[in-house]
Amino acid sequence: DAGITQSPRHKVTETGTPVTLRCHQTENHRYMYWYRQDPGHGLRLIHYSYGVKDTDKGEVSDGYSVSRSKTEDFLLTLESATSSQTSVYFCAISGTLDSHEQFFGPGTRLTVL
Amino acid sequence: KNQVEQSPQSLIILEGKNCTLQCNYTVSPFSNLRWYKQDTGRGPVSLTIMTFSENTKSNGRYTATLDADTKQSSLHITASQLSDSASYICVVNTGNQFYFGTGTSLTVIP
Numbered sequence: 001d002a003g004i005t006q007s008p009r010h011k012v013t014e015t016g017t018p019v020t021l022r023c024h025q026t027e028n029h030r031y032m033y034w035y036r037q038d039p040g041h042g043l044r045l046i047h048y049s050y051g052v053k054d055t056d057k058g059e060v061s062d063g064y065s066v067s068r069s070k071t072e073d074f075l076l077t078l079e080s081a082t083s084s085q086t087s088v089y090f091c092a093i094s095g096t097l098d099s100h101e102q103f104f105g106p107g108t109r110l111t112v113l
Numbered sequence: 114k115n116q117v118e119q120s121p122q123s124l125i126i127l128e129g130k131n132c133t134l135q136c137n138y139t140v141s142p143f144s145n146l147r148w149y150k151q152d153t154g155r156g157p158v159s160l161t162i163m164t165f166s167e168n169t170k171s172n173g174r175y176t177a178t179l180d181a182d183t184k185q186s187s188l189h190i191t192a193s194q195l196s197d198s199a200s201y202i203c204v205v206n207t208g209n210q211f212y213f214g215t216g217t218s219l220t221v222i223p
Contacts (some may be wrong), residue, residue: 041215043157043211045211101162
């Protein structure tokens with residue numbers, strides 16, 4: 001998985017609780033992304049980062065926040081989890097925005113009860 | 114509206130047979146198009162990447178074609194194996210944004 005790890009890999013939580021997912025890379029790539037994948041939908045971009053402390057919203061950013069204090073770590077936070085946020089979350093990295101390659105992590109399965 | 118549509122949604126084939134997956138897109142501007150393979154419970158892994166000037170690109174038993182004029186791409190799998198069972202995702206990059214298809218689920222049976 002190209003030096004990308006995600007933690008936790010599985011999580012079950014209750015509605016209204018905060019949740020933080022972590023993505024860690026060892027490739028020193030500039031760009032990092034958070035996607036969610038749901039049945040019937042393609043991967044949808046939540047947020048992405050183009051450098052330390054530089055982030056921007058994707059198409060489904062409502063209810064999510066991100067932080068990137070170091071090149072290697074990109075955190076996704078659900079401030080108050082809802083059942084609609086039950087999904088599989090993937091982190092990805094790339095060297096450039098117009099990259100010929102985007103590498104994906106193994107995914108985190110989140111269930112919000 | 115920028116969209117990527119894949120067909121069929123699902124496909125079942127016998128081991129050893131060939132198959133072709135389709136990807137039609139309305140994304141503009143176009144930078145590159147990739148095909149990913151996603152095994153169950155894993156993240157997507159790149160199979161091929163094609164730029165505007167490339168018509169065909171192969172990666173082992175996988176061959177991708179691109180017609181930039183009609184905005185269509187196909188992924189041809191030759192002599193399928195059980196390990197080819199996966200979801201295949203088409204992704205179009207505009208240069209600053211990625212657009213994902215919903216994927217084709219391929220099942221190869223013995």
